[in-house]
Amino acid sequence: MKFKNRLIQAFACLCVFLSCFYSPAGAGAAQTTIPSRDKAMQIAVSANGVDVVYVLNDSTAARELYAQLPMTIEVENYGGIEKIFYPPKKLATSDTPLVKSAKNGTLAYYAPWGDVVMFYDRFGAASGLYELGHAISGAEHIRNLSGTIQIGIVTD
Numbered sequence: 001m002k003f004k005n006r007l008i009q010a011f012a013c014l015c016v017f018l019s020c021f022y023s024p025a026g027a028g029a030a031q032t033t034i035p036s037r038d039k040a041m042q043i044a045v046s047a048n049g050v051d052v053v054y055v056l057n058d059s060t061a062a063r064e065l066y067a068q069l070p071m072t073i074e075v076e077n078y079g080g081i082e083k084i085f086y087p088p089k090k091l092a093t094s095d096t097p098l099v100k101s102a103k104n105g106t107l108a109y110y111a112p113w114g115d116v117v118m119f120y121d122r123f124g125a126a127s128g129l130y131e132l133g134h135a136i137s138g139a140e141h142i143r144n145l146s147g148t149i150q151i152g153i154v155t156d
Contacts, residue, residue: 040055040056041055041056041062041063041066041133041153042054042055042056042136042153042154043056043065043066043069043151043152043153043154044151044152044153044154045118045145045149045150045151046149046150046151046152047075047145047146047147047148047149047150048144048145048146048147050138050141050144050145051137051138051141052118052135052137052138052139052141052142052145053135053136053137053138053154054107054132054133054134054135054136055133055134055136056107056132056133057096057097057131057132057133059093059095059096059097059130059131059132060091060092060093060094060095060096061091061092061093061096061109061130061132062096062132062133064089064091064092065087065091065109065116065132066153068087068088068089069151069152069153070150070151070152070153071087071088071150071151072148072149072150072151073085073086073087073148073149073151074147074148074149075118075145075146075147075148075149077146078117080121081119081120081121081122081123082102082117082118082119082120082121082123083117083118083120083142083143083145084110084115084116084117084118085115085116085149085151086113086114086115086116087114087116090111090114091109091111091114093109093111093130096109096130096131096132097130097131098125098129098130098131099123099125099126099129099130099131100125100131101122101123101124101125102117102119102122102123102124102125102129103119103121103122103123104119104120104121104122104135104139104140104142105119105120105134105135105139105142106118106119106123106131106134106135107119107131107132107133107134107135108129108130108131108132109129109130109132110126110128110129110130111128111129111130112128116132117129118135118142118145119142120139120142120143121143
């Protein structure tokens with residue numbers, strides 16, 4: 001009986017120990033953490049020795065982009081008014097406002113193509129173009145972004 005009780009205690013200890021390493025998403029699964037709504041989300045886009053800092057809105061799409069950072073990615077010029085890049089994962093747009101009038105510094109997500117758009121000139125609106133935020137510094141540098149860019153979270 002003593003042996004049986006010790007065996008049960010050892011098994012219980014092992015279970016408690018292993019539960020410390022258990023992940024509900026499955027072992028080795030990547031988990032995405034969506035940031036809380038308590039603090040303004042700011043990101044910095046860096047390339048060619050300059051930074052553009054954006055403050056993101058409180059939408060699901062903005063929080064999902066934020067959760068994918070940091071990232072190093074290629075940026076492309078598109079249409080002579082914007083720079084675009086494709087985040088690794090598409091963004092959900094359930095509560096994300098549509099862009100009413102894009103201008104220099106508007107950060108948006110074009111859902112039909114799955115690309116993030118950094119406007120450096122006026123555009124207006126389009127179906128499927130969702131607002132993520134706006135530049136709070138460095139908007140004058142968006143036009144000159146090229147090649148590989150780094151995007152990271154701005155911390156206090």
